[in-house]
Amino acid sequence: MIKTQNEKVRELFLYVQERCLWQFFSRARDRETNINAITRMAGELLTGTRPKIETPIEKQCFADAVELVVGIKSHQSWILEESPEAISGLMDELKDELLDLAVKSAKNGELTWQAY
Amino acid sequence: MPLVLLECDKVIPEREKHVYLKVEGEDTRDYLPVANAPTIPGSLSERGCSFCGAKLVIGGVLKDTIQMIHGPIGCAYNTWHTKRYPSDGDNFQLKYVMSSDMKEGHVVFGGDKRLYEAMNDAFNEFPHIKRMIVYTTCPTALIGDDIKSTVKRVTQERADVDIFTVECPGFAGVSQSKGHHVLNIGWVNDKVGQVEPEITSEYTINVIGDYNIQGDTFMLQQYWDKLGIQVIAHFTGNAKYDDCRAMHRAKLNVVNCARSAGYIANELMKRYGIPRLDVDTWGFNYMAEAIRKICTFFGIEERGEALIAEEYAKWEGKLNWYKERLAGKKMAVWTGGPRLWHWTKAVEDDLGINVVAMSSKFGHQEDFEKIIARGRAGTFYIDDANELEFYEVLARTKPDVIFTGPRVGDLVKKLHIPYINGHGYHNGPYMGFEGFVNLARDFYNATRNPLLGLAAKDIRAPRRSAVLEAAE
Ligand code: SF4
Numbered sequence: 001m002i003k004t005q006n007e008k009v010r011e012l013f014l015y016v017q018e019r020c021l022w023q024f025f026s027r028a029r030d031r032e033t034n035i036n037a038i039t040r041m042a043g044e045l046l047t048g049t050r051p052k053i054e055t056p057i058e059k060q061c062f063a064d065a066v067e068l069v070v071g072i073k074s075h076q077s078w079i080l081e082e083s084p085e086a087i088s089g090l091m092d093e094l095k096d097e098l099l100d101l102a103v104k105s106a107k108n109g110e111l112t113w114q115a116y
Numbered sequence: 117m118p119l120v121l122l123e124c125d126k127v128i129p130e131r132e133k134h135v136y137l138k139v140e141g142e143d144t145r146d147y148l149p150v151a152n153a154p155t156i157p158g159s160l161s162e163r164g165c166s167f168c169g170a171k172l173v174i175g176g177v178l179k180d181t182i183q184m185i186h187g188p189i190g191c192a193y194n195t196w197h198t199k200r201y202p203s204d205g206d207n208f209q210l211k212y213v214m215s216s217d218m219k220e221g222h223v224v225f226g227g228d229k230r231l232y233e234a235m236n237d238a239f240n241e242f243p244h245i246k247r248m249i250v251y252t253t254c255p256t257a258l259i260g261d262d263i264k265s266t267v268k269r270v271t272q273e274r275a276d277v278d279i280f281t282v283e284c285p286g287f288a289g290v291s292q293s294k295g296h297h298v299l300n301i302g303w304v305n306d307k308v309g310q311v312e313p314e315i316t317s318e319y320t321i322n323v324i325g326d327y328n329i330q331g332d333t334f335m336l337q338q339y340w341d342k343l344g345i346q347v348i349a350h351f352t353g354n355a356k357y358d359d360c361r362a363m364h365r366a367k368l369n370v371v372n373c374a375r376s377a378g379y380i381a382n383e384l385m386k387r388y389g390i391p392r393l394d395v396d397t398w399g400f401n402y403m404a405e406a407i408r409k410i411c412t413f414f415g416i417e418e419r420g421e422a423l424i425a426e427e428y429a430k431w432e433g434k435l436n437w438y439k440e441r442l443a444g445k446k447m448a449v450w451t452g453g454p455r456l457w458h459w460t461k462a463v464e465d466d467l468g469i470n471v472v473a474m475s476s477k478f479g480h481q482e483d484f485e486k487i488i489a490r491g492r493a494g495t496f497y498i499d500d501a502n503e504l505e506f507y508e509v510l511a512r513t514k515p516d517v518i519f520t521g522p523r524v525g526d527l528v529k530k531l532h533i534p535y536i537n538g539h540g541y542h543n544g545p546y547m548g549f550e551g552f553v554n555l556a557r558d559f560y561n562a563t564r565n566p567l568l569g570l571a572a573k574d575i576r577a578p579r580r581s582a583v584l585e586a587a588e
Contacts, residue, residue: 017143017489018461021394024486026378030385030392056367060391063412067405100145107148108481 003078009093011076016098019071022064023102028111031102034061035095041065042072043091047084119147120496124504128158134499136484138492144485151499152480154290159502162450162524163477165286167253169295171195173376175249175282176213177327177352178360179203182238182245186216186231186263187253191286200540201328203354208245214238218255227261235270239277247357248279257285278357280307291478291500292452293375300379303360304387308380311361317346319414322366322390324381325373325454326397328353330544335551336397339407343419351377364388368413370406372397375454375483397547398455398555399462400428400435427549435466435549438556443468445563448513450501450520451538453479457486459519464492467556472513475501503527517562532572534562 003011016023022034037058041051042065053062072079079087103111125131133150155161164172167187172195176183185192192215203209216234218227235248252263267279284298321340326333333353340347348366349359369381371394381392393409396402404424411420447469449456453476463469474487475498488497496509506524510531518528519538528535536542536558546555 021374021396021486024482024489025392025394026374026382026482030382056389057385057391059413060368060393063393063409066412067409070408101143102485105145106485107144108485110152110480110482 005090005093008076008078008090009097012072012090012094013097013101015071015075016068016094017101020064020068022061023098026110028103028106031111032099033057034064035098035102037061038065038068039091039095039098042068043088045069046072046079046087046091119149122505122508124508128156130156131159131502131505134501135505136488136497138488138495138497140493142493144488148481148488149484149497149499150481151476151484152290152293152478153499155500159500160504161477161500161502162521163291163500165254166284166288166292166294166298167191167251167282167286168195169289169292169376169478170282170284170299171249171251171295172199173292173296173327174299174352175251175280176209177201178247178249178355178357179205179207179209180245180247181209181357182212182214182242182248183209184214184216184231184235184238184248184250185253186227186234186250186256186261187218188255189215189217191215191251191253198540199327200330200544201353202331203328204334208242212242216256223255223259226259227256228263228266231256231261231263231266232269235266235279239270239274246277248277250279250281252281252283252285254285254287257283257287280357293478293480296376297379300377301383304363304380304383307361308384309361309364311358313348313359313362313365315346315365317344319343319345319416320348320366321345321368321370321410322349322351322363322384323347323353324351324369324371325375325377326350326353326547327373329539330541330546332397332545332547332551335545335548339423339548342423343407343411343416345410345414351380364390366390368393368410370395370410372458373454375452375479396458396462398458399552400432400466400549402458402462403548403552404428431549431553434553435556438553438560439467442556442559442563445469445517445559446472446513446515447559448473448475448510448515448518448520449538450475450506450518450524452477453483455519455538456497457483457490460487460492460495461490462552463555466552467559469559471495472515473509474498475506475509507531517559529568529571532568534565534568536562 025031038061044051053059119132120135120137121132136147136149192213196213216231222230267281282299284295288294333350349363369390369392371381371392384390385392395406407420411417456474460471473496518535521539525535542558545551
């Protein structure tokens, strides 16, 4: 059965939600850093591009992205059939959905607490 | 389904905000229980005090450090030897705890002198120990004892000692969690950066939030050794005080318990630019993932794959033996917080066990985000549960085994439901590949143990009825 774009994004989102601790760091800004960098790098890896890594934090995001790609390839194997443009589109939507879950619409009252 | 008001909570309806029953399709944007909030009057909480969070969980694990508790003797006893964290030394940390043993007179006239004497007595008693943590407690905080100045005086008089102060009395926060926070921030402020470690590998990490429960740290250390990774500091399993003063020199922070030690990982990232890699170390699948991520970070992927293959070859058969027999069993997890999110998918993926109810004593909303993201629909997620809630949720979910602490464990024993020590373990360690087989074995043994069934039999019954008949 052919999946719609929404269904594909939803599958990726549910996988990340269940699997990845980096989306739930304590501070909102760290969550944003992780989600932006890891989804971008995962998109690059899925389309055969080596992500640019300059800082230790980017190296950590790279390690998380590599593992995410391994997971996506085995759980959402349909991704192997997608074009590079389609993969970047999917990763962008995945990023937005994760940012919404973990930051924008999050009910966690401590995300921007100064003591953290 | 929205948050749930349990039958037993009708008289304290505020508890509704702390109890969530997940429904398919919902996520934490829909519902997130209130957490890390004051216990509601009328609810018999299972929480510990904030001092306990600092001493029992983190500081007391250090193997070469005198634990000096400035307060009444009970504060010391309540946080002594109830956790099983061995060390590769002489287990000084399990054997001894020091107290200034405050009495009414000291509360009235001040306890600084008493503390000064106790600190010196302790150093004299254990001349080979040169490190100490001094903790304040409720009474000594209330009377305003100046612990820092006493510590300064002792440090000036004894050139070879180093002392850390934790000013976190029991009432400082709503639960143990505040003690974790205070100790983390205090340590990074006062102690990190003071010691330069000997670097023996180009791959250096701190392992943060692992307390060597029944040898967890020893288990993981085998992996780091095989991978050629140097651990600068374990925060704080099997650690020396000075190891943790050198944390600024690691290239990567590997974080297991993000609740009790995420703060120091955040600060090390902010102050020293050391990245934070959050991992799970319980479960085959998760442990392999953690090893792969760490190895990718250092560019030593082949070593990681070789180690994982070796461990799977050794342990996977055993795990699968248990999986065949445990698949479909139901489990409840009533512990501090992080083990809920570490374990729920691990037992499901590796052993086919379904977690039907989870309760956290001191987790924050961040923990509930992770727990609910990973947990199943139809499962209860409860913050700071009380005894009556436990009974009601048990009746509704009927777990086969409950992972919890000895206090709640005794409670459920009366219902003849097996419990496994979710804090100190029954026959651990539980981390790593071999560790997860240990967990599976304990689970299996708990479900097969005939004693709980026999305990339900009232052997007095015939005699009692004879007595009753005679009375009638
Ligand atoms: S609550 Fe206060 S008095 Fe009680 S054990 Fe904790 S620190 Fe001691």
